[in-house]
Amino acid sequence: MSFEKPEEEESNDKFELNIAVTHPEKVGDGMNAYMVYKVSTQTTLPMFKSRAFSVRRRFSDFLGLFEKLSEKHAQNGYIVPLPPEKSVVGMTKVKVGKEDTSSTEFVEKRRAALERYLHRVVSHQNLLQDPDVREFLEKDELPRAVSTQTLSGAGFLKMINKASDAVNKMTIKMNESDNWFEEKLQEVENEEQQLRKLHAVVDALVNHRKDLCGNTAVFAKSMAMLGNSEDNTALSRALSQLAEVEDKMEQLHQEQASNDFFIFAELLADYVRLLGGVRNCFDQRIKTWQRWQDAQSTLQKKREVEAKLLWANKPDKLQQAKDEITEWEAKVTQYERDFERICATVRKEVLRFELIKYWEAFLPEAKAIS
Amino acid sequence: MPTISQEYKTALRSVSVDLNNDVSLLIDIPDALCERDKVKFTVHTKTTLSVFQKPEFSVPRQHEDFIWLHDTLVETEEYAGLIIPPAPPKPDFESPREKMHKLGEGEATMTKEEYTKMKQELEAEYLAVFKKTVQVHEVFLQRLSSHPVLSKDRNFQIFLEYDQDLSVRRKNAKEMFGGFFKNMVKSADEVLISGVKEVDDFFEQEKTFLLDYSTKIKDSTTKAERMTRAHKNVADDYIHVAAILNSISAEENTALKKHLDKFSDMFEKLRKVEGRVASDQELKLTELLRYYTRDIQAAKDLLYRRARALADYENSNKALDKARLKSKDVAQAEDNQRQCMQKFEKLSESGKKELTSFKGRRVVAFRKNLVEMAELEIKHAKNSVSLLQGCIETLKNC
Numbered sequence: 001m002s003f004e005k006p007e008e009e010e011s012n013d014k015f016e017l018n019i020a021v022t023h024p025e026k027v028g029d030g031m032n033a034y035m036v037y038k039v040s041t042q043t044t045l046p047m048f049k050s051r052a053f054s055v056r057r058r059f060s061d062f063l064g065l066f067e068k069l070s071e072k073h074a075q076n077g078y079i080v081p082l083p084p085e086k087s088v089v090g091m092t093k094v095k096v097g098k099e100d101t102s103s104t105e106f107v108e109k110r111r112a113a114l115e116r117y118l119h120r121v122v123s124h125q126n127l128l129q130d131p132d133v134r135e136f137l138e139k140d141e142l143p144r145a146v147s148t149q150t151l152s153g154a155g156f157l158k159m160i161n162k163a164s165d166a167v168n169k170m171t172i173k174m175n176e177s178d179n180w181f182e183e184k185l186q187e188v189e190n191e192e193q194q195l196r197k198l199h200a201v202v203d204a205l206v207n208h209r210k211d212l213c214g215n216t217a218v219f220a221k222s223m224a225m226l227g228n229s230e231d232n233t234a235l236s237r238a239l240s241q242l243a244e245v246e247d248k249m250e251q252l253h254q255e256q257a258s259n260d261f262f263i264f265a266e267l268l269a270d271y272v273r274l275l276g277g278v279r280n281c282f283d284q285r286i287k288t289w290q291r292w293q294d295a296q297s298t299l300q301k302k303r304e305v306e307a308k309l310l311w312a313n314k315p316d317k318l319q320q321a322k323d324e325i326t327e328w329e330a331k332v333t334q335y336e337r338d339f340e341r342i343c344a345t346v347r348k349e350v351l352r353f354e355l356i357k358y359w360e361a362f363l364p365e366a367k368a369i370s
Numbered sequence: 371m372p373t374i375s376q377e378y379k380t381a382l383r384s385v386s387v388d389l390n391n392d393v394s395l396l397i398d399i400p401d402a403l404c405e406r407d408k409v410k411f412t413v414h415t416k417t418t419l420s421v422f423q424k425p426e427f428s429v430p431r432q433h434e435d436f437i438w439l440h441d442t443l444v445e446t447e448e449y450a451g452l453i454i455p456p457a458p459p460k461p462d463f464e465s466p467r468e469k470m471h472k473l474g475e476g477e478a479t480m481t482k483e484e485y486t487k488m489k490q491e492l493e494a495e496y497l498a499v500f501k502k503t504v505q506v507h508e509v510f511l512q513r514l515s516s517h518p519v520l521s522k523d524r525n526f527q528i529f530l531e532y533d534q535d536l537s538v539r540r541k542n543a544k545e546m547f548g549g550f551f552k553n554m555v556k557s558a559d560e561v562l563i564s565g566v567k568e569v570d571d572f573f574e575q576e577k578t579f580l581l582d583y584s585t586k587i588k589d590s591t592t593k594a595e596r597m598t599r600a601h602k603n604v605a606d607d608y609i610h611v612a613a614i615l616n617s618i619s620a621e622e623n624t625a626l627k628k629h630l631d632k633f634s635d636m637f638e639k640l641r642k643v644e645g646r647v648a649s650d651q652e653l654k655l656t657e658l659l660r661y662y663t664r665d666i667q668a669a670k671d672l673l674y675r676r677a678r679a680l681a682d683y684e685n686s687n688k689a690l691d692k693a694r695l696k697s698k699d700v701a702q703a704e705d706n707q708r709q710c711m712q713k714f715e716k717l718s719e720s721g722k723k724e725l726t727s728f729k730g731r732r733v734v735a736f737r738k739n740l741v742e743m744a745e746l747e748i749k750h751a752k753n754s755v756s757l758l759q760g761c762i763e764t765l766k767n768c
Binding site: 202214222223 | 579582583586587589590593594596597599600601603604607608610611614615617618729733736737740
């Protein structure tokens with residue numbers, strides 16, 4: 001199976017970089033327990049100290065990485081990939097030590113999602129250059145990313161920020177001079193909605209298939225018992241064999257269910273998240289614009305002050321005013337340039353995103369079918 | 371008015387065999403009409419027997435008429451030694467009706483295409499239930515007509531021929547018997563059968579076998595029903611997936627669009643196959659189990675009647691002994707005892723015959739259905755595989 005890499009993609013395929021997230025292990029006990037994953041890297045990139053190495057990371061480390069990257073790069077208009085969500089319910093089950101299928105599934109889901117997350121991060125040329133990413137992959141011991149804890153001070157701060165962001169989004173009405181952004185945002189939002197729907201439906205499919213598995217298993221047992229009590233030996237044998245066949249079918253269905261589940265459904269969830277990241281990107285742009293506008297209006301006000309002062313003839317205050325004006329003029333130009341830069345980056349990013357989408361979407365289809 | 375294709379009918383009839391081999395009395399249900407809750411069957415008879423007024427005739431009958439016929443046969447003393455074919459179950463459109471209701475509620479959330487497809491599915495399901503109920507009613511009559519003794523029953527002939535409403539007769543019958551016998555059977559059944567001391571090895575074996583088998587087969591039937599229903603759910607889900615993929619691809623205009631289209635197409639085709647698998651399984655396996663659960667019950671009923679006759683016989687023996695001791699009413703007691711003995715022996719003899727032929731019939735029917743089901747499943751599996759492979763090919767070449 002071959003697929004062409006689109007030419008727009010920066011050629012980091014000159015060098016090799018393979019990352020795998022494996023071996024989830026539970027460390028500790030009770031409510032303080034956590035899962036640790038082995039992150040193994042194989043690479044020919046010169047910026048790394050060696051060719052193959054692995055480290056142990058826990059989930060909050062991944063979140064910490066996202067935080068750092070987001071702080072540094074989101075404001076430049078890059079699409080920073082989002083990590084998988086925290087799940088209090090899922091983790092509690094694992095912590096409490098329930099060794100049932102739902103908690104193993106949860107861990108497996110998470111492991112796969114973390115792997116995909118890292119893949120996305122390193123396939124972004126600019127993010128790969130970031131020292132934090134390198135550190136994440138290489139360094140043996142990372143300082144605990146405390147700010148990712150939900151119940152910490154930093155956590156609360158974040159929640160408040162998120163809330164105020166949401167309010168801001170509603171109140172900022174940007175004069176869209178460039179239709180391209182408007183269109184793209186609309187597309188992205190539509191697509192996200194559709195994917196969410198698809199994800200829900202696939203989820204239902206997976207659940208029904210699991211249902212079918214359970215029922216088939218139960219039926220197989222019942223058939224076996226019926227075969228036992230059948231007095232015609234040939235029929236008895238036939239019935240027992242039917243029971244066996246049904247059993248095998250159940251296993252097959254089970255397999256298919258988990259395939260459907262992991263490949264299809266999870267990928268969809270991933271995409272929804274990714275689109276969220278794209279939207280963040282757009283939001284950043286709007287914020288930048290806002291900053292620019294604010295700076296402009298402040299400048300305007302300063303100019304008015306200057307005019308008034310000129311009129312009132314207060315020379316020393318005037319100088320101060322003039323200084324402030326210069327300062328603000330500089331800021332305005334800076335912000336304007338920032339905004340333009342972010343526009344360009346967002347454009348490039350979205351283009352890249354679309355191509356990645358094409359490429360990545362092909363893969364699960366083919367896999368899911370076989 | 372839904373009609374039933376001949377092909378489908380022959381397929382459905384395979385649940386029970388040895389029917390309609392005797393050309394002197396041929397019965398079928400060529401037509402049925404569904405009004406609200408009631409189903410009206412058209413019972414068509416072709417006969418060479420002189421006891422009937424015409425060589426060919428049809429009458430309209432309701433489900434309740436079938437039940438009446440069955441009950442009168444059960445309560446006829448003469449047939450106590452025979453396995454009376456089980457009564458057909460009441461037509462049950464509850465499940466598709468409920469689903470149709472839910473579909474109507476959820477209409478707003480689906481695309482037009484999706485809705486039409488789901489509606490089609492439901493209509494097909496409705497039709498399937500309908501066909502099934504026609505079939506069980508038909509089989510009931512055909513078993514009666516092919517039974518050497520039961521086919522000559524006067525009530526049966528009335529059922530076939532009487533061209534006016536049977537509801538008057540039904541009411542009379544109910545008043546006469548008041549369903550008393552049936553209730554008695556249900557409660558005393560198990561206890562009596564297992565309690566009576568068995569003198570005959572054959573019946574001893576049959577008893578143990580039937581009691582055990584009956585519970586097991588009841589269990590299997592419920593489990594099979596659940597399984598086929600789950601299967602149907604999976605098939606339905608495919609419709610939703612296909613629909614959403616369609617709407618996504620409608621808005622997409624990159625190369626991805628073609629992939630999505632193919633993908634959605636594949637789901638569409640797959641679901642048809644899955645749907646067929648589910649319904650075939652339903653028909654061959656679940657229906658088979660359901661039917662024989664009822665049949666086994668009928669066989670148990672026979673055992674019950676015989677056990678009761680045995681109990682009567684033993685009681686009459688005791689009474690005779692007592693009478694002889696007291697030298698009072700001896701003749702009467704002797705008479706009674708002789709009657710009981712005759713009844714018991716007649717029951718045992720015909721019972722043995724019936725149960726043996728029942729066993730043979732059951733094995734043949736199971737074999738036929740299981741073979742057919744296996745063949746169908748293989749066919750569907752092959753279909754799915756070729757479908758999926760074709761899809762992979764087209765996606766690769768895209």
